[in-house]
Amino acid sequence: xxxxxxxxxxxxxxxxxxxxxxxxxxxxxxxxxxxxxxxxxxxxxxxxxxxxxxxxxxxxxxxxxxxxxxxxxxxxxxxxxxxxxxxxxxxxxxxxxxxxxxxxxxxxxxxxxxxxxxxxxxxxxxxxxxxxxxxxxxxxxxxxxxxxxxxxxxxxxxxxxxxxxxxxxxxxxxxxxxxxxxxxxxxxxxxxxxxxxxxxxxxxxxxxxxxxxxxxxxxxxxxxxxxxxxxxxxxxxxxxxxxxxxxxxxxxxxxxxxxxxxxxxxxxxxxxxxxxxxxxxxxxxxxxxxxxxxxxxxxxxxxxxxxxxxxxxxxxxxxxxxxxxxxxxxxxxxxxxxxxxxxxxxxxxxxxxxxxxxxxxxxxxxxxxxxxxxxxxxxxxxxxxxxxxxxxxxxxxxxx
Amino acid sequence: xxxxxxxxxxxxxxxxxxxxxxxxxxxxxxxxxxxxxxxxxxxxxxxxxxxxxxxxxxxxxxxxxxxxxxxxxxxxxxxxxxxxxxxxxxxxxxxxxxxxxxxxxxxxxxxxxxxxxxxxxxxxxxxxxxxxxxxxxxxxxxxxxxxxxxxxxxxxxxxxxxxxxxxxxxxxxxxxxxxxxxxxxxxxxxxxxxxxxxxxxxxxxxxxxxxxxxxxxxxxxxxxxxxxxxxxxxxxxxxxxxxxxxxxxxxxxxxxxxxxxxxxxxxxxxxxxxxxxxxxxxxxxxxxxxxxxxxxxxxxxxxxxxxxxxxxxxxxxxxxxxxxxxxxxxxxxxxxxxxxxxxxxxxxxxxxxxxxxxxxxxxxxxxxxxxxxxxxxxxxxxxxxxxxxxxxxxxxxxxx
Numbered sequence: 001x002x003x004x005x006x007x008x009x010x011x012x013x014x015x016x017x018x019x020x021x022x023x024x025x026x027x028x029x030x031x032x033x034x035x036x037x038x039x040x041x042x043x044x045x046x047x048x049x050x051x052x053x054x055x056x057x058x059x060x061x062x063x064x065x066x067x068x069x070x071x072x073x074x075x076x077x078x079x080x081x082x083x084x085x086x087x088x089x090x091x092x093x094x095x096x097x098x099x100x101x102x103x104x105x106x107x108x109x110x111x112x113x114x115x116x117x118x119x120x121x122x123x124x125x126x127x128x129x130x131x132x133x134x135x136x137x138x139x140x141x142x143x144x145x146x147x148x149x150x151x152x153x154x155x156x157x158x159x160x161x162x163x164x165x166x167x168x169x170x171x172x173x174x175x176x177x178x179x180x181x182x183x184x185x186x187x188x189x190x191x192x193x194x195x196x197x198x199x200x201x202x203x204x205x206x207x208x209x210x211x212x213x214x215x216x217x218x219x220x221x222x223x224x225x226x227x228x229x230x231x232x233x234x235x236x237x238x239x240x241x242x243x244x245x246x247x248x249x250x251x252x253x254x255x256x257x258x259x260x261x262x263x264x265x266x267x268x269x270x271x272x273x274x275x276x277x278x279x280x281x282x283x284x285x286x287x288x289x290x291x292x293x294x295x296x297x298x299x300x301x302x303x304x305x306x307x308x309x310x311x312x313x314x315x316x317x318x319x320x321x322x323x324x325x326x327x328x329x330x331x332x333x334x335x336x337x338x339x340x341x342x343x344x345x346x347x348x349x350x351x352x353x354x355x356x357x358x359x360x361x362x363x364x365x366x367x368x369x370x371x372x373x374x375x376x377x378x379x380x381x382x383x384x385x386x387x388x389x390x391x392x393x394x395x396x397x398x399x400x
Numbered sequence: 401x402x403x404x405x406x407x408x409x410x411x412x413x414x415x416x417x418x419x420x421x422x423x424x425x426x427x428x429x430x431x432x433x434x435x436x437x438x439x440x441x442x443x444x445x446x447x448x449x450x451x452x453x454x455x456x457x458x459x460x461x462x463x464x465x466x467x468x469x470x471x472x473x474x475x476x477x478x479x480x481x482x483x484x485x486x487x488x489x490x491x492x493x494x495x496x497x498x499x500x501x502x503x504x505x506x507x508x509x510x511x512x513x514x515x516x517x518x519x520x521x522x523x524x525x526x527x528x529x530x531x532x533x534x535x536x537x538x539x540x541x542x543x544x545x546x547x548x549x550x551x552x553x554x555x556x557x558x559x560x561x562x563x564x565x566x567x568x569x570x571x572x573x574x575x576x577x578x579x580x581x582x583x584x585x586x587x588x589x590x591x592x593x594x595x596x597x598x599x600x601x602x603x604x605x606x607x608x609x610x611x612x613x614x615x616x617x618x619x620x621x622x623x624x625x626x627x628x629x630x631x632x633x634x635x636x637x638x639x640x641x642x643x644x645x646x647x648x649x650x651x652x653x654x655x656x657x658x659x660x661x662x663x664x665x666x667x668x669x670x671x672x673x674x675x676x677x678x679x680x681x682x683x684x685x686x687x688x689x690x691x692x693x694x695x696x697x698x699x700x701x702x703x704x705x706x707x708x709x710x711x712x713x714x715x716x717x718x719x720x721x722x723x724x725x726x727x728x729x730x731x732x733x734x735x736x737x738x739x740x741x742x743x744x745x746x747x748x749x750x751x752x753x754x755x756x757x758x759x760x761x762x763x764x765x766x767x768x769x770x771x772x773x774x775x776x777x778x779x780x781x782x783x784x785x786x787x788x789x790x791x792x793x794x795x796x797x798x799x800x
Contacts, residue, residue, distance in 0.1 A: 119750075225721055308796070321625055323450075325448070349481060392789045392791075
């Protein structure tokens with residue numbers, strides 16, 4: 001597996017474009033399009049928030065067919081809680097896009113991100129579609145990744161190349177998301193493209209597993225968005241032998257897809273609003289996976305743990321308090337906590353550890369917290385970031 | 401019901417004292433004692449954190465008898481995760497206190513608050529007990545309330561007077577707590593005293609209900625402590641006719657006890673670390689009380705909602721996103737959101753509301769958010785505070 005340039009347009013046959021259609025006051029690009037020259041197998045996964053955007057509703061319905069070939073994305077407006085025209089607006093935007101692309105409208109999806117509660121300025125978007133379609137280019141991957149940003153400070157993309165049989169296959173991706181990031185996808189839009197030739201059922205299964213081990217394992221602030229969507233389009237243009245479920249090729253493809261999605265998930269955490277540090281919380285030795293996840297999420301969600309790391313202070317008592325209050329079954333007398341590889345609590349009690357080593361460790365960009373419950377084989381990892389004053393600034397001063 | 405001075409020593413027969421025994425570097429008082437001249441009926445409630453202080457373990461065991469008469473409290477050290485001497489240290493501290501007070505040691509309780517993972521400096525405490533006991537005075541209520549503080553910025557106390565039959569009865573209380581405040585008691589110590597003559601079973605039931613509707617309804621940062629404890633001592637010195645369960649007197653007593661505990665709970669929220677605003681989240685019209693509580697806690701726990709209020713920005717979309725992701729059953733199309741009495745979302749859609757009215761409302765010290773699900777009779781209220789840069793400062797710079 002080799003990292004290559006190009007993001008979502010690295011794979012054969014994919015083009016992208018972006019324009020400013022006037023949703024964002026900043027005049028930055030706020031409308032983007034991703035398009036495959038040829039037909040695709042496709043899959044998607046969406047927020048489980050019970051209040052959700054009309055764009056999510058439309059795309060979820062359309063992707064069931066599994067042959068989507070283009071996705072239009074607007075940033076600056078979530079098309080959510082904004083009145084009874086959400087679905088209609090999403091439909092008219094995708095209809096016009098489909099016409100300009102010469103596609104059946106069932107093959108065009110939509111994603112929206114931004115402020116909730118204001119009607120989608122469909123007029124502005126419709127006016128932008130012409131130049132958007134005209135602007136489609138194979139080297140516009142980064143432009144696409146930039147146009148989908150909201151409070152993100154950097155655009156996030158990657159692409160990798162693998163070999164299936166004697167053919168080169170590329171998987172690329174771009175994401176946006178930095179706040180409202182929580183279990184089960186959060187305010188995150190993710191777009192994956194691949195030129196792999198793969199059965200749709202295999203694509204669907206691989207995508208589900210990749211999302212599960214990446215985007216569903218990150219949290220920035222515990223808030224879940226109304227608009228989270230992740231999509232993958234596979235156009236088969238690599239002309240590899242077809243990838244079938246549970247084959248060796250499948251697992252090779254899956255590994256690469258996981259690598260891409262984990263890379264992008266970590267980039268979201270690192271770009272977490274105000275974040276200065278990446279934190280991995282690993283729990284092992286739990287009675288079962290559910291308990292391990294419960295504890296890992298609880299620690300990763302603890303404001304006290306996250307502010308402690310922002311402050312560079314190895315106060316493991318806050319981790320202990322978080323373990324005990326997670327709701328998971330634990331035996332305090334068997335519970336160990338490690339910072340990096342250094343034990344700080346063993347069998348529920350403080351361990352003498354060099355304060356200098358811990359303080360140095362807490363100055364690093366990446367902090368590893370490991371909890372060993374010594375009670376079973378359940379394990380889980382969650383990634384998060386620290387909680388800083390900048391998070392408050394960004395979110396207290398976000399203009400509505 | 402009339403508010404009176406004196407806090408925990410307002411009721412007849414109660415004395416308090418505090419000294420600096422050297423646990424806190426600041427030399428502020430860090431050891432306090434509460435004592436009743438005569439025997440008491442007593443009750444207590446404790447953290448459900450599975451990792452907890454030896455002080456909690458000892459007090460929970462002793463209060464089962466229901467005749468505690470004195471409580472010694474140290475601040476600056478939690479006596480938690482600190483080795484296998486936690487229980488022994490708690491016992492030696494209470495034993496010496498009991499001897500000096502001339503009480504059986506089963507009647508002396510202990511509460512600890514402060515840093516986790518360092519051995520309780522029992523030697524320092526034991527040396528302080530003599531002057532502590534000598535310092536017991538009836539007008540030391542505020543001194544007691546001050547000595548139990550950690551990151552609290554103000555001491556918190558109140559007392560009220562009611563009449564049972566022809567006798568005046570007083571209920572007083574003092575609490576500490578400002579961070580790590582969460583459902584089910586949080587880093588909070590609460591001490592209630594009353595001179596009411598009341599059956600122990602009635603006292604226990606009233607206390608449970610009062611804690612439920614006050615301390616268990618507040619959250620500052622969603623973190624639950626290892627040391628939360630709440631106690632009530634009733635010495636009967638008001639010589640009122642005995643209060644029996646479910647009598648009219650009982651409900652009068654219960655109302656007053658609730659008023660005292662709600663007042664103290666609100667004071668904790670208002671003194672929430674870095675808080676500038678008090679927030680009431682009320683949910684009604686839910687299918688049942690559990691769903692109402694789930695939603696209210698989810699909104700009150702949302703960093704995005706809390707930073708929005710810190711910033712004075714009426715961005716109700718964040719409330720909508722929080723409702724939908726709470727896990728409770730809702731029908732988006734029936735869901736209304738109000739800021740104060742002003743509807744901002746009706747039936748899942750934005751309502752035109754005067755931005756000036758909302759902005760003015762968000763400058764107030766107290767913000768009311770109401771969610772009406774229009775689906776049943778379930779309702780619940782949760783109190784919280786905003787999330788500001790000052791919270792980060794306090795918690796990132798807390799010295800361990």
